[in-house]
Amino acid sequence: KAGVTQTPRYLxxxxxxxxxxxxxxxxxxxxxxWYQQTPGQxxxxxxxxxxxxxxxxxxxxxxxxxxxFSNSRSEMNVSTLELxxxxxxLCASLPTGDTDxxxxxxxxxxxxx
Amino acid sequence: AQSVAQPEDQxxxxxxxxxxxxxxxxxxxxxxxxxxxxxxxxGLQFLLKYITGDNLVKGSYGFEAExxxxxxxxxxxxxxxxxxxxxxxxxAVKNAGNMLTFGGGTRLMVKx
Numbered sequence: 001k002a003g004v005t006q007t008p009r010y011l012x013x014x015x016x017x018x019x020x021x022x023x024x025x026x027x028x029x030x031x032x033x034w035y036q037q038t039p040g041q042x043x044x045x046x047x048x049x050x051x052x053x054x055x056x057x058x059x060x061x062x063x064x065x066x067x068x069f070s071n072s073r074s075e076m077n078v079s080t081l082e083l084x085x086x087x088x089x090l091c092a093s094l095p096t097g098d099t100d101x102x103x104x105x106x107x108x109x110x111x112x113x
Numbered sequence: 114a115q116s117v118a119q120p121e122d123q124x125x126x127x128x129x130x131x132x133x134x135x136x137x138x139x140x141x142x143x144x145x146x147x148x149x150x151x152x153x154x155x156g157l158q159f160l161l162k163y164i165t166g167d168n169l170v171k172g173s174y175g176f177e178a179e180x181x182x183x184x185x186x187x188x189x190x191x192x193x194x195x196x197x198x199x200x201x202x203x204x205a206v207k208n209a210g211n212m213l214t215f216g217g218g219t220r221l222m223v224k225x
Contacts, residue, residue, distance in 0.1 A: 004156075031211055043203065043215040056210035090156055094211060101147070102213060104156040 002027065004093050004105035012111045018079040021108045025072050025093030031055075032074040033102060034066060037088040046089075049074050078110075086112045115140040115206045117187075119216035126194045126223055134189040134219045136204030145207035146187045148178055151218075152200045160202075163187060174198070194223045 005024040013019050025032050033056075034046040045058040049068035066076040072093075078085055088109050092102040117138045126132045138144050145164055149157040161172025168180045178189045189202060201220050205213040 006156075033211060033213075035213075042217050043205075043213075045208075045212045045214070048211055056212050058212070092157075092213075100211075101159050101162060102211065103159060104149070106156045109154075 004091055004103055006089075006091050006105040006108050008108060009106065010109045010111075012113065013081050014113050015081055015083060017081050018077065019081060019110060020075055020077045021089055021091075021110070023074045023076075023091030023093075023105060025074070025091075026103060029093035029095050029103075030072055031094050032068055032072065033092045033094075034074070034076050035090045035092065036060075037090060037107070038084075038086070043090075046076065081112045083112050086110060114214070115144070115208045116214055117146070117204045117206045117216040119202075119204055119219045121219050122217070123220045123222060126221070128196050128223050128225050129193050132191050132194040132198070132221065132223070134202050134204075134221060136187045136189065136216055138185050138187060138204075138206055140206060144187075146178075146180065147205040147207070147213065148172065148176070148187075148189050149203045149205060149215075150200045151203065157203065160189070194221075196223050196225055199223045 007022045031050045033048040037043045048056040052068045063079045068074045088107045090107045091105045094100040094102045147162045148160040161170050163170050163180045171177045201218050203218050204216040
């Protein structure tokens, strides 16, 4: 099976712009989660989507949003970018169950100038 | 809320020697614990998980982890380290829904 795919892999934006990142989960996986990784804050949970519904949300401002499509692909959007949004954004997919393993994509490296 | 801690920012070990990367947890109820590894400019790769059952969990690439309920620990181990094991290791616990809470990470350096 193909793994989790994230596009683009690298992105450079300027403050105030907005950005959309995409994640295609492993075939058959219905849950997609997003995480932000920074040197200072480490790995932090953003949100989880299951069957096109946001099921869980981390402690991030409303500038961070996401959605999931009927084919389980997910997008996350960050509006009004700030320098502190520079990070590696990781997407993870898993089938459905509580004990399932989350498999991560390679990430999108966002740099905000 | 569930949490994990990795007390060592970096672990240095010589190739061929055993390695241990430490993780302690704080949870209410039964913990679901995971280890992931991250190589430079890559995402997280799953190594192993503890859900229930045997306290010694075997995973990918020769890694194993020992779940110790009395010490609330889930240390990652490997009998003989390889230079290629050098990477960043994360311990995680499953929280509400499918949210993972990660430790701060431990950089493993294996020297030839």
